[in-house]
Amino acid sequence: MKTAYLDAFKKMVSIRAAEEEIAKYYLENKVMSFVHFYVGQEAVAVGVCDALSAEDRVMGNHRSHGHYLAKGGDLKRMVCELLGKAEGCCRGKGGSMHMIDKSVGFIGSTPILGSVVPLANGSAFEQRYSKRGGITAAFFGDGAFEEGVVYETLNLAALFKNPLLLVVENNLYSVNSKLRDRRSAEHEVERIVTGFGVRYMKADGLDYDDVHKKASELVKHIRSGKGPAVLECVTYRHMAHSAPIFDDAAGYREEDVLEKRLEKDSVKKVRNLLLSQGVSETELSKIEADARAHAVECVKYAAAAPLPDKKELFTDVYA
Amino acid sequence: MKTAYLDAFKKMVSIRAAEEEIAKYYLENKVMSFVHFYVGQEAVAVGVCDALSAEDRVMGNHRSHGHYLAKGGDLKRMVCELLGKAEGCCRGKGGSMHMIDKSVGFIGSTPILGSVVPLANGSAFEQRYSKRGGITAAFFGDGAFEEGVVYETLNLAALFKNPLLLVVENNLYSVNSKLRDRRSAEHEVERIVTGFGVRYMKADGLDYDDVHKKASELVKHIRSGKGPAVLECVTYRHMAHSAPIFDDAAGYREEDVLEKRLEKDSVKKVRNLLLSQGVSETELSKIEADARAHAVECVKYAAAAPLPDKKELFTDVYA
């Protein structure tokens, strides 16, 4: 068990370090590409991806650095993509909102809210149709969950019994809009989801263990051919919606104020767990330092990496 | 009470007679306009509209002859519209799928499935925003209920507490596609609807009384400012999806085979009720004969009515 948590800790810490280094780079340089940081939500990506196998597929949304890395995506290629470099995972054409590393089963992220849900359902359709086994997991937010196509997909996925895991990262906001300004007081996600014949569980998205256990249970359900499932993870986004800064001064946050975020921080939680299990502070610090060093190196690498050739503007419109 | 049923009977019979006469005309003439008959579903339109007041508004879908007439729409103008005549309720521009008679609060029907739901929500929004009182009811089918915009609207209407009554006419089919080919076995409309914080009731759509009572209860709920509601009415469509014929030979029907439809026919049910309440056969026959005569007259009128001027092709693109 301990090693499992150690592994999760490593992953979470390296996602955190990567984004912190990227944010630093953004603040110090003129980086011309959107960015939505995942800081705070790491337990969700890692908890879910740890419940998946190599042949399973993952898709994401505009905030997918964490999803990509948790599934094993290459950090250098990610940072290169953010900086518009030729070695970027989309050769610089996509930018931060378009993560992809098919070699590890991360098959794409799309920033049109809700769009990933039916697309992932198509991937799951393929897995069932081709009888290849494996499932597809899609990460998206509480805001995206308000798009009609999500409900169409719940129905379609249940009807076809596609092996689809929908992970709703409920970080309380769509940009700065609160849940209560977007849903009635009587709104109950569980009733809706199960009404479509789709299995539902809710997890503490700040608790790796809870996410991982519930994801594992749902993955088992899906693998057994019983159809799709939704895992709603309530979590906190630490940084601004779309900028390399902390935005507490903006004043929209209620529950998730800075001290609460720090207190309930998912990385800290796993760290404390490991300490309580007897892992030494030295070992943990070493993991942190390694992650940091790797992040620093990747950012440095990407900063120095070559730009794509201008002619690539014209390539790949068609396959 | 007796008079209430008599009135409902009159309305249901006149809708039935109108469509039967129109169907006859279609079969005998080359009528170049789509048509979707409502025959069989009359208890829903009349039961719901009887629960509304004059200032309430109604909208419909592609199958809205019954909705239009139940709200008091003019039959002559309706038949003229089907036949593309200048006196049609859309001056011939809309055809059968575009019913409107604003003088009685029937403010439009639209054949893009699901589209009427957010549009009616806009009308309800206006009623609340302008503090004018009144509610808006929208009729649509079980097929349209699969469009994503319906779920977006459930959420929006609940959030804004708009005075909206959504009437789902579940006639078991979308064209000839069965419910079980479109939804998982575990699908439960009630859970979904209430999950959005929207009140839900289910009625026997072949029973005027049941529809009317439940509609009245929901209308009361809505008028009291408690937000939107859904009334699902399970009913039978007697004729083909979109043709002036009976299509039992097509073989797709299961539960709603001809003899079952005749046995459970909603018009017959009210008739029998009235007979049991002591209304005489003579009186009922008189109502039927009057309705038939009116229908025959309206179809005749429309058949002879003038066509629009060709120049009208170019008018009314803009208001």
Place this chain on the structure above:
Amino acid sequence: MAERIIKYTEALKEATDQMMEIDPKVFVVGLGVSYKNGADGTTAGLKAKYPDRILDVPVSEAGLTSMAVGAAVTGLHPIVHHGRVEFALLASDGMFTQAAKWNYMFGGGNPVPIVIRINVGRQWGNGPQHTQALYSLFGGVPGLKVVIPSSPRMAKGLLVSALKENNPVIILEPRWLFNIKEDVPTEIFSEPLDKARVIREGKDITVVAYGDGLHSVREALELIGDAVSVELIDLVSINPVDHDTVARSVAKTGRLLTVDTTNEAFDIGSEIIAHVARNKSLKLKDAPIGLACPNVPVPTSTVLTEEYYPTKVTIANAILSALGKPSIDKKLSFEELHLAPTTTLK
């Protein structure tokens, strides 16, 4: 070889069937495609033959189209069917923002082999919300290939090509042509997706048309007979547009007429004419001419649609007048104006 005359819809069905036989990755999703006479006959009988690959679906255009896009991205080759452009518009995201951009936005190596079949345009009684074409939208989004089959043979050949193509192909099928018949090869054959076809050579004027409008031009040419030597081009593809074929013809004839069956604003004719006009090496004898529908929605009453679409008479007279010939005076019957043709092409 003996002639084998089949309808436009049968040609589509045959292409689907034959390609499904050889390619297990192909499947069909769409409302009612599993019916005995599914999708206007274009999937008739296929459910029985391929029970797990002909899939009726809930009325969820966005969800089902993007599901198919996701399946294409992961290796299948879906055919999606939409009965009207207006229904397909609900799936705009999947078509225009996802499928069209997928390979590009992920830097290549991410093909989207999908075929989206959409019925468009003219049919009696459809009215304002069931008859749009929106060609300029389909033509203007890079990353899509968009064709309009003008005959049964083209319908089969283009659908086969679309199913061999590694990119998203949208096939816009004019309902007006569904009952047109033609001798169509029984075996699998392809028609190129991005080439216009000179289907009749001539020297006086180039006429560019597509789909249902092309059929009306064919009829117009019968009316005209030998009075004018017309070079007729079937545009075939509107994304990309094969401007070279048009330019070569116009270089020869010096005159250009485009025939559209959609509203005149931002129609295909404008795109063609603008390219010819910008081409410094082309010198026209006269200003090019565009025929199109008026810039109003399509009404329902037949008396109002009578003068909506260019007819064989208006087309013939546009050609005759361009060459200074006297015009034809012919009144079309109700059937000619409003009922889809059942011609057998030669």
Place this chain on the structure above:
Amino acid sequence: MAERIIKYTEALKEATDQMMEIDPKVFVVGLGVSYKNGADGTTAGLKAKYPDRILDVPVSEAGLTSMAVGAAVTGLHPIVHHGRVEFALLASDGMFTQAAKWNYMFGGGNPVPIVIRINVGRQWGNGPQHTQALYSLFGGVPGLKVVIPSSPRMAKGLLVSALKENNPVIILEPRWLFNIKEDVPTEIFSEPLDKARVIREGKDITVVAYGDGLHSVREALELIGDAVSVELIDLVSINPVDHDTVARSVAKTGRLLTVDTTNEAFDIGSEIIAHVARNKSLKLKDAPIGLACPNVPVPTSTVLTEEYYPTKVTIANAILSALGKPSIDKKLSFEELHLAPTTTLK
């Protein structure tokens, strides 16, 4: 009167505020419109002033847009805000199939007074799925009025007109112009929705542009100085297109350049050039010229977008070369290429 210099976004906010003051039927719905700096500042501060009329909404573009259409049909005058064309596409049904056709399909007497504001196009880092314009779609659907404000003054005047109009008006707002400043009258004033404006008279060549491209033309004219006498037309409306104003100008200058900031296939330039070409009474001295973006999606990396949009240099050189003048050799800075201009217009 003293000058009052405000930004494009402030001009939009001011029009909204002033019209909301006098017309209780006006309300605003859109994602984040209630924020302190809502909708890029175009609704900043309005929530506090009109708490029940500035409405943040769930992420449900189709549902909220059609809700607004329904409210318009029943007598209100909504302003809907969409942050990107791609988000607005999810509301295609409400815009193109419902609002655009409502009055027509019900035979008149059914106006749809709604304003739909959509941010379009160019901005660094947006990438392939956040930067389309789809002008030909908006221009090609009868029943809509569609304008593209090219400056703060036009932004205010057109939004005021849109809110006095009894028809659906779509305002396509190029993000690229958001920080442009201009002297804008403080009082309520209208700019006509369907008229192109000759914003500079000239005799050698007519340049037709709109929105962000118009701004680049202004910059190009500064580069050119007096070398060429350019007549510059701000197209303003793409639905309908004011072809008469263009024709009058071209009749005078005999030369035409169109500048588009969207993919070249089915662009606005094609529609303009085709009308000029079809116009028998116009004789051009040279073939018309069209500048536009290449027919590929918009990539993210700045090195790839560098040559995507026509710049002041490419535009200046197109004009100079049309008149046989030597071209300018100027390299643009990173800022000029990628950062939205903050110019104050005179």
